[in-house]
Structure formats: structure tokens, C-alpha cells
Amino acid sequence: MKEYxxxxxxxxxxxxxxxxxxxKYFYLQTRFPPEPNGYLHIGHAKSICLNFGLAEYYKGKCNLRFxxxxxxxxxxxxxxxxxKDIRWLGFQWNGEILYSSKYFNILNKYAIELIKKGLAYVDQLNKEEIRQYRGTLKEPGIxxxxxxxxxxxxxxLFERMKNGHFATGTACLRAKIDMSSPFMIMRDPVLYRIIFSNHHQTKDQWCIYPTYDFSHCISDSLEGITHSICTLEFQDNRRLYDWILDNITITHRPSQYEYSRLNLEYTILSKRKLNILVKKKIVHGWDxxxxxxxxGLRRRGYxxxxIRTxxxxxxxxxxxxxxxxxxxxSCIRNExxxxxxxxxxxxxxxxxxxxxxxxxxxEIFTVPNHPxxxxxxxxxxxxxxxLYIDYFDFHETNKKDYRGLVLGQExxxxxGYVIKAIKVKKDIENNIINIICTCDFNTLGKNPKNRKIKGVIHWLSTKHALSATFHLYNRLFTIKNPEKEKNFLNYINPKSFLIKKGFVESNIKNKNNDQVYQFEREGYFCIEKNKNNSNLIFNRIIPLKNKKIQD
Incomplete structure (x- = not known):
């Protein structure tokens, strides 16, 4: 049983x-119903864990329905x-994969049933006219x-729509409910629209397609879903969900329940906006x-x-x-x-x-792989x-609270040993080429008497270090809630991706291994396997908790 x-x-x-x-129900049947118009994100992970997790906990079943x-x-x-993402998260759906398109014939029959009951009609207003006729939150529709x-x-007319006699946008099927309803969703919502496009499952069999609201509730019913769980933005849609099922001859009645969607700081969780990032090449693909x-989280090393935690x-x-x-x-760092x-x-x-x-x-020091x-x-x-040390671990002059190497200090x-910086060598542009130090061989494993050593730095032998590239990933946005901004692209962090050229211990030689490492005083890193490069590339998963970022 999984912890969550x-x-x-x-x-x-x-x-x-x-x-x-x-x-009321003798078993639990849930479903995860993603629209295949983008990659899943961390918000979908919350839904996956909930729907699959509940089914597992109550010994029920969870369908995957596209x-x-x-x-x-x-x-x-x-x-x-x-x-792939669902399996990677540790879940397996019930039976075969399902598609709303599998029910297109049945959905079409239920649409005709609503027409015959006088509860649906073919509207030939265009999209903008429909919007205007719908009214506002303060004014009823027309x-x-x-x-x-x-x-x-x-x-x-509906038959003509189905046979391709109308151009896209010139006709649609609408439910006949109440144009004065205080709920916009109930003001004669669209049930079918015309789309001339080849479908990945049904090919060119159809040129009319049901809307989400029409197909979703019926698909839930046909699959015997007991608890249809979705996020709060579908709360008003529940009225239409129930209206459709109330007005067609279908037997099983699922119930819809809503919970709050995931909103994460410095992050966009809209597939439409994420798609913009991909298409504008602000990021290097969905992953x-x-x-x-x-x-993306998997490739980064999560x-x-x-994620389940x-x-x-x-x-x-x-x-x-x-x-x-x-x-x-903290979840990945603690793990x-x-x-x-x-x-x-x-x-x-x-x-x-x-x-x-x-x-x-x-000299060979024997050191632990874990403290x-x-x-x-x-x-x-x-x-x-x-030796190589980090550039940020040296200053020519002392600074307040600085705990690195300073010229003239230890x-x-x-x-290893205690060392002392004696002098620096510089090029003609005054850049430091190297630091000259002395080593106290009497300090291995012990502190020198009457001398205060204020810090510890990491290092590698230049003769044994292995060259490597480091990809440092930071927050993609500079503000906490870019989702609320109309021009969210204005807040892209220019330092969200940085490349460093450095060195690692020579015992990390296999570029295809799945091991995650903590590079001491730096953070957690995994090997990048998506690049066709003979050199080692490491992705930083997360810095250490208290590390001051100096990227």
C-alpha cells in the first residue's frame, strides 16, 4: 500500500x-481522464495520486480514459x-486504455435523444454571436x-452537420436549458461542434465532435464510474453534468466532486501556457x-x-x-x-x-560515501x-562572515590537511591564474594547536579529476505567481539555466548510470542521459538547503 x-x-x-x-455503491470506480494535448505536469500528479490511490486503498479500480x-x-x-508518466509514478490503470472517441456513436445517439425531447437545437450563430447572446454575470442571455x-x-440540421454540409464555425448543437440562468454554464451550452481534422483514433470518420461537458459525464456513466473527481474550476459544470444525465436514458449515475487544483510558486501549471514556452523555444521541449x-521533473532527477510524498x-x-x-x-532533498x-x-x-x-x-585518503x-x-x-578548489572559496582580502580561503590565512x-594561502599568480589582465599555498602535514585528522581554522573547503587533485559539465536549473520565473499575469513571459528568469565547466572525482566514469550524487557543499545531481555527448553532463536536481546560490 502506498503511503499517500x-x-x-x-x-x-x-x-x-x-x-x-x-x-450507494458496492465498489469504488474512479478514472483519470487527461486530454492528450500536452505533457502531464505536477498538478496532474496530484490527480493521479488521488484517483489511482483511492482506488487502490478501497480495493476498487481506476480507468485511464483519454x-x-x-x-x-x-x-x-x-x-x-x-x-509513461503514470507508470513511472507507480500506477497501473484498470484493463485496457479507454478513449472518449470509443463512445462517439453512443454520444451521437444521446445527442439525437436530446433533440427529439426538445432539449437541444442546432444553432447557426457564429462563435462571437453566441458569446454576445450569452449575456454577462449581471445580465441574462438572449x-x-x-x-x-x-x-x-x-x-x-444535425444530420447535415454530421455529413459535413456545414463549414467549421457555422453551426453547432446546443442544449436548450435557460438563457437567464445565474450560472453561465447553463445558458444553452454547446454540446457538439464542427471540426474538420484527422483524429488519431477515428481518422476521418467524424467531422463533428462532442464537447468535454457532454462526453465526460456520459463516458463516466458508461464506464460505471462511482466518484468523478475533478478540480474546483469544474464546480459549476457539475450542474450541466447532472442535467445531461437527468435527461437521457442512461442507467448508472456517477457523482462529481471537486477539490482545489495545485498552484505552485514561481510556476505555470496551464498546459496552454506551457505549450507557449515550448513553441517559443523559451525551454528546450516539454521535458x-x-x-x-x-x-521534466524525471529528467531533472526527481x-x-x-512526488507522491x-x-x-x-x-x-x-x-x-x-x-x-x-x-x-524538501520532499526530494529529504529523500x-x-x-x-x-x-x-x-x-x-x-x-x-x-x-x-x-x-x-x-597520498590516498579513504573517505566515506555517506556521513x-x-x-x-x-x-x-x-x-x-x-588541486582544484572552487573560485568562490577564495578571496584575496577577508570579508565579514566569510569562511573560505583568504590570502595569508589557513x-x-x-x-585532508590544513593549508595556508601565501600568494597568487595573475595574468596581464589581473585575473588569478593560481593560488600558491603551503600544506601542514601535521594536521590530518586533527586541529593544529593555538590556531583557529575557520572553515572547510572541497577540492580535487588536478591529476585525477574528470572533466564534466554541470547544468544548473533555477526557478523559471522571477515572481511567485506568474499564472496571474497576462504577460507572464515578461517574468522569465534569465538565470533559470546556467552551464558550468568543471571537474568531478574520477571514480564517476559511467555516463549511463542512474545514480544520484550529493556533490558536497553543492547539491544533488544526476547524470543527463538525453544528450548525445561523450562527456559527463550533470543536472542539478536541487541545491543543499542552506547553500547560498552563487550561479
Whole structure:
């Protein structure tokens, strides 16, 4: 049993338990119904964990049903990515994959049933006219001039729509409900529209397609869904959901329940806006590690368990709020702190020359792979007279609260000796070429007497270090809630992706391994496997909690 299905009680679980106890339903049947018009994101992960998790917990079933009712925005690439993401998160759908398009013939019959009952009509207003006739939140709508056509005429017109006799946008099928309803969704909503586009499942069989609202409730009923769970923006749509099922001859009645969608700081969670980022090449595809897509998080190095833990941590409520990014980051950081072996990497290398260490000198330090888990074993770390340290770990003059190497002062090498900076060598442009230091060989594993050593820095032997590239990913946006901004592209973080050329320990040689490492004092990194490059490339998953970013 997965952790998030059991530990948190929420209002949906209480509803399910009440329904099962009263025998309203004898089993639980949920569904995850994505539209295949983009890649899944972290918000969908919340829905996946909820729908699949509830089915698993109550020994029910969860269907995967693609809401494929708009062929102009859908394709097989998105379908395949969605299937991969669900499996990667640790779930398996019930039976075969389902599609709304599988029910097109049945949906068409129910549309005709509504027409015959005088509850639907073919409207020939264009899209803009329909919007104007619908009214506003303060003013009621106006009946379409086509609203009172006879049933016979509507049957013929709908048949002509189906046979391709109308151009796109010149006719649609609308429900006949109430143009003065206080709920906009009930002001004669569109049930079918004309789309001339090849469909990935039905090819060119249809040129009319049901809307989400019409197909969704009927698909739920046909599949025996008991609890149709969706986000709060569909709360008013529940009125139409129930109206459609009330007015057609269908037996099974599912119930719809809504919860708050996920809103995450510094993040966009709209597939339409994410698609803009991809098309404008602001990011490098849907799986760019800066993207909040599941494939992007996977490529960045997030684990399925860390995402499931996050979804469990934020819970299920009816209250919209903006979740702090630190909440997601802490889930992966806490997990990797326990599982990631430690290594040393120098991302901004500058060379140290140890003047009192011979050129051919080499010493091997045996160091732990994890500070608290001895079962991870130990590794060898070569020490020689030339070392790389990080550029930010050296200053020529001291600064307040600075704990790096300063000219004329001492510092300890991680796992090694205390060294002292004597002088620097510079080029003609006054850039530091290397730092000349001395090494105190009496300080291995112990502090020198009467001398205060204020810090520890990481290092690598230049003769043994392996060159590597580091991809540093930061927040994609500079403001907390870009979703609210009309011109959200104005807030792209110019430092969301940085490339560093540096070095890692030579014992990391296999560029195809799946191991995640903590590079000491830097953060957690995984090997990038999507690049056709013989060199090692590391993606930074997350910095250490208290690391000051100097990228």
C-alpha cells in the first residue's frame, strides 16, 4: 500500500466511506481522464495520486480514459508520454486504455435523444454571436433566433452537420436549458461542434465532435464510474453534468466532486501556457528540467516517491492556495539526503599549487560515501601537489562572515590537511591564474594547536579529476505567481539555466548510470542521459538547503 493512500484523511475519503457504508455503491470506480494535448505536469500528479490511490486503498479500480474530443490539439506523442508518466509514478490503470472517441456513436445517439425531447437545437450563430447572446454575470442571455426550430428541422440540421454540409464555425448543437440562468454554464451550452481534422483514433470518420461537458459525464456513466473527481474550476459544470444525465436514458449515475487544483510558486501549471514556452523555444521541449511536467521533473532527477510524498503532504481540500516551492524541494532533498552517496565536484575551478609538496607526491585518503550510513562503504580520494578548489572559496582580502580561503590565512581541505594561502599568480589582465599555498602535514585528522581554522573547503587533485559539465536549473520565473499575469513571459528568469565547466572525482566514469550524487557543499545531481555527448553532463536536481546560490 502506498503511503499517500492511507495516511491522510480528506473530505473525499469521507464521502466514499459514507457511500460504501450506505451501499450507494458496492465498489469504488474512479478514472483519470487527461486530454492528450500536452505533457502531464505536477498538478496532474496530484490527480493521479488521488484517483489511482483511492482506488487502490478501497480495493476498487481506476480507468485511464483519454478525453480525445478535440483532434486539432491532440496527438500520439502526448498519449505515449501520459502512459509513461503514470507508470513511472507507480500506477497501473484498470484493463485496457479507454478513449472518449470509443463512445462517439453512443454520444451521437444521446445527442439525437436530446433533440427529439426538445432539449437541444442546432444553432447557426457564429462563435462571437453566441458569446454576445450569452449575456454577462449581471445580465441574462438572449435566446438564439434558431432556438425554437422544430424537432424535425433540428434532426435534419444535425444530420447535415454530421455529413459535413456545414463549414467549421457555422453551426453547432446546443442544449436548450435557460438563457437567464445565474450560472453561465447553463445558458444553452454547446454540446457538439464542427471540426474538420484527422483524429488519431477515428481518422476521418467524424467531422463533428462532442464537447468535454457532454462526453465526460456520459463516458463516466458508461464506464460505471462511482466518484468523478475533478478540480474546483469544474464546480459549476457539475450542474450541466447532472442535467445531461437527468435527461437521457442512461442507467448508472456517477457523482462529481471537486477539490482545489495545485498552484505552485514561481510556476505555470496551464498546459496552454506551457505549450507557449515550448513553441517559443523559451525551454528546450516539454521535458526541459525547468518545466513542471512530470517528464521534466524525471529528467531533472526527481523520484516517483518524492512526488507522491509531495502530493500526500499538500493534501486534498476545497481551498485554493499557493504552495511554496520549498515544500516540493524538501520532499526530494529529504529523500536524497538518505540515499545519495557523496562525491566531490568543483563547478568553478581555480588551481592551487602546494609549494612544499613534491611534484610526484601522491597520498590516498579513504573517505566515506555517506556521513552516517557505513553500509554505503568508502572510496579513495587522491591528494597531490596541484588541486582544484572552487573560485568562490577564495578571496584575496577577508570579508565579514566569510569562511573560505583568504590570502595569508589557513583553511582545512575536506578530509585532508590544513593549508595556508601565501600568494597568487595573475595574468596581464589581473585575473588569478593560481593560488600558491603551503600544506601542514601535521594536521590530518586533527586541529593544529593555538590556531583557529575557520572553515572547510572541497577540492580535487588536478591529476585525477574528470572533466564534466554541470547544468544548473533555477526557478523559471522571477515572481511567485506568474499564472496571474497576462504577460507572464515578461517574468522569465534569465538565470533559470546556467552551464558550468568543471571537474568531478574520477571514480564517476559511467555516463549511463542512474545514480544520484550529493556533490558536497553543492547539491544533488544526476547524470543527463538525453544528450548525445561523450562527456559527463550533470543536472542539478536541487541545491543543499542552506547553500547560498552563487550561479
Amino acid at each position: 493512500t492511507c495516511s491522510n484523511s480528506n473530505f473525499i475519503k469521507k464521502i466514499i466511506e459514507k457511500d460504501l457504508k450506505k451501499k 478525453d480525445d474530443t478535440n483532434p486539432t490539439k491532440e496527438n500520439i506523442e502526448y498519449i505515449n508520454s501520459i502512459k 435566446n438564439s433566433p434558431y432556438r425554437n426550430q422544430s424537432i424535425t428541422e433540428n434532426i435534419l 526541459d528540467p525547468r518545466m513542471p511536467t512530470i517528464s 523520484t516517483p516517491s518524492s 509531495f502530493c500526500q503532504k499538500i493534501g486534498i481540500t476545497k481551498q485554493d492556495n499557493l504552495i511554496e516551492t520549498s515544500s516540493l524541494e 536524497l539526503n538518505k540515499t545519495a552517496p557523496r562525491k566531490i565536484a568543483v563547478l568553478n575551478p581555480i588551481k592551487i599549487l602546494l609549494s612544499n609538496v613534491p611534484n610526484n607526491y601522491q 552516517t550510513d557505513n553500509y554505503m562503504g568508502f572510496r579513495s580520494l587522491p591528494f597531490t601537489n596541484e 583553511i582545512r581541505l575536506r578530509y
